[in-house]
Amino acid sequence: MNRICIIGGSGTGKTTLANNLGKQLNLPVYHIDGINYFENWEARDKGERDKIILEKADEEKWIIDGTYHATLKQRLEKADYVIYLDYSTIAQVKGILVRFIKSHGKEKKEIQGCKERMSWNFFWWVVNWRKNKRQQIIEILKEVNSDKIHIFKTRKQLNKWYKIKFKEEIQY
Numbered sequence: 001m002n003r004i005c006i007i008g009g010s011g012t013g014k015t016t017l018a019n020n021l022g023k024q025l026n027l028p029v030y031h032i033d034g035i036n037y038f039e040n041w042e043a044r045d046k047g048e049r050d051k052i053i054l055e056k057a058d059e060e061k062w063i064i065d066g067t068y069h070a071t072l073k074q075r076l077e078k079a080d081y082v083i084y085l086d087y088s089t090i091a092q093v094k095g096i097l098v099r100f101i102k103s104h105g106k107e108k109k110e111i112q113g114c115k116e117r118m119s120w121n122f123f124w125w126v127v128n129w130r131k132n133k134r135q136q137i138i139e140i141l142k143e144v145n146s147d148k149i150h151i152f153k154t155r156k157q158l159n160k161w162y163k164i165k166f167k168e169e170i171q172y
Contacts, residue, residue, distance in 0.1 A: 011095025
């Protein structure tokens with residue numbers, strides 16, 4: 001496990017898992033949202049963002065969390081371990097609401113200068129994520145060596161795997 005790609009919808013805990021795995025495995029962690037955004041949620045140029053992501057993916061060791069489709073195929077090919085958090089819409093909505101309640105107005109550690117926020121557009125994007133994005137991910141995953149793909153349908157499944165693998169609970 002030297003190159004781990006963590007994908008899934010918003011609110012599934014990709015960032016938390018990446019940070020936990022980074023500590024366990026002593027691997028550098030790259031959050032795509034942190035690459036994509038400057039302070040105050042100003043988006044980076046997509047071409048520049050994708051170039052940076054692919055440069056990180058060329059490194060020998062990494063954990064990259066984020067599902068951004070533009071570089072997904074390349075990251076999945078280079079990864080030796082893929083974790084797909086394929087949670088229900090209800091679980092995703094619960095995840096973003098809990099995150100918002102716990103962290104509203106606080107700076108996100110993985111996105112310097114950006115405070116946790118919620119908008120109706122984002123909320124509805126999450127509600128529709130499985131309907132609009134999931135099938136694209138499934139199709140891309142079909143092109144990847146299935147031996148390196150690990151799909152978790154619930155946090156309980158993920159936590160059980162993590163506890164078996166690392167003899168401790170995920171720190172949320």
